Amino acid sequence: MAAVLLLLFLGALSRPGRAEELWIIAHRSVPVDRIDREELARIFLLKKMRWPDGRPIVPVNREAESRARQLFTRIVLGRSVRALISYWNQMQFRGHMPPVVQESDAAVLGFVAHVPGAIGYVRAREGTRLPPEVRVVGRIPVPDQDTSPRESQSSFFLPEQEGERPSGPARLKAEER
Numbered sequence: 001m002a003a004v005l006l007l008l009f010l011g012a013l014s015r016p017g018r019a020e021e022l023w024i025i026a027h028r029s030v031p032v033d034r035i036d037r038e039e040l041a042r043i044f045l046l047k048k049m050r051w052p053d054g055r056p057i058v059p060v061n062r063e064a065e066s067r068a069r070q071l072f073t074r075i076v077l078g079r080s081v082r083a084l085i086s087y088w089n090q091m092q093f094r095g096h097m098p099p100v101v102q103e104s105d106a107a108v109l110g111f112v113a114h115v116p117g118a119i120g121y122v123r124a125r126e127g128t129r130l131p132p133e134v135r136v137v138g139r140i141p142v143p144d145q146d147t148s149p150r151e152s153q154s155s156f157f158l159p160e161q162e163g164e165r166p167s168g169p170a171r172l173k174a175e176e177r
Contacts, residue, residue, distance in 0.1 A: 021124040022072060024138030025109065029116040035138045041077050043119060045087070046096050051117060059099035060111050060120035068105065068123045071142055109134060
C-alpha cells in the first residue's frame with residue numbers, strides 16, 4: 001500500500017504539461033539582476049572570475065550524477081558531464097580548482113545563502129522556499145527530449161517582471177511557470 005501511495009505522489013509531481021525548469025540562484029550580494037547563458041557558461045568554466053564590482057565569483061555545482069547537474073551541463077555548457085570532468089582535469093593541471101560541489105538542492109541553497117558572491121542552480125519545485133539571502137537571477141526551461149538545447153536557447157531565460165527581485169521567503173506558484 002505504501003508503495004502505491006508513493007507512486008501516486010511521484011506521479012502527481014511529474015504531471016504532463018508541467019515544464020521542468022532550473023533556477024539560477026545567487027547570494028543577495030551579487031551585483032546582477034539577470035544573467036544570460038553565455039555569461040553563466042563563462043562563470044562555470046572559470047573564464048569569468050569576478051563580479052562587476054570586483055568581488056570573487058563562487059560557483060557551486062550539484063554532484064555529477066544529479067539530474068540538475070546533467071541538465072545544466074548539457075543546456076548551459078553544451079557538454080556532457082564526462083566532457084566537463086575531462087575539462088576540469090585539464091584546468092586543475094593549470095592551477096584552477098573546479099566549482100564547489102554540493103549533494104542536494106537544499107545544500108546548494110544553504111551554500112549560496114552563506115557565501116557572498118556565490119551562484120548556483122537548483123531544480124525549480126513548487127513550494128521551494130528561498131532563504132532571505134538568496135535570489136533568482138535566471139530561469140532555464142528544460143527542453144523536451146526531442147528538442148536540442150541549442151534549438152531552445154532563443155528562449156533560454158524566462159524574463160522576470162521589471163523590478164522583480166525576489167527577497168525573503170519566496171514561493172514558486174504554478175501560475176508563475
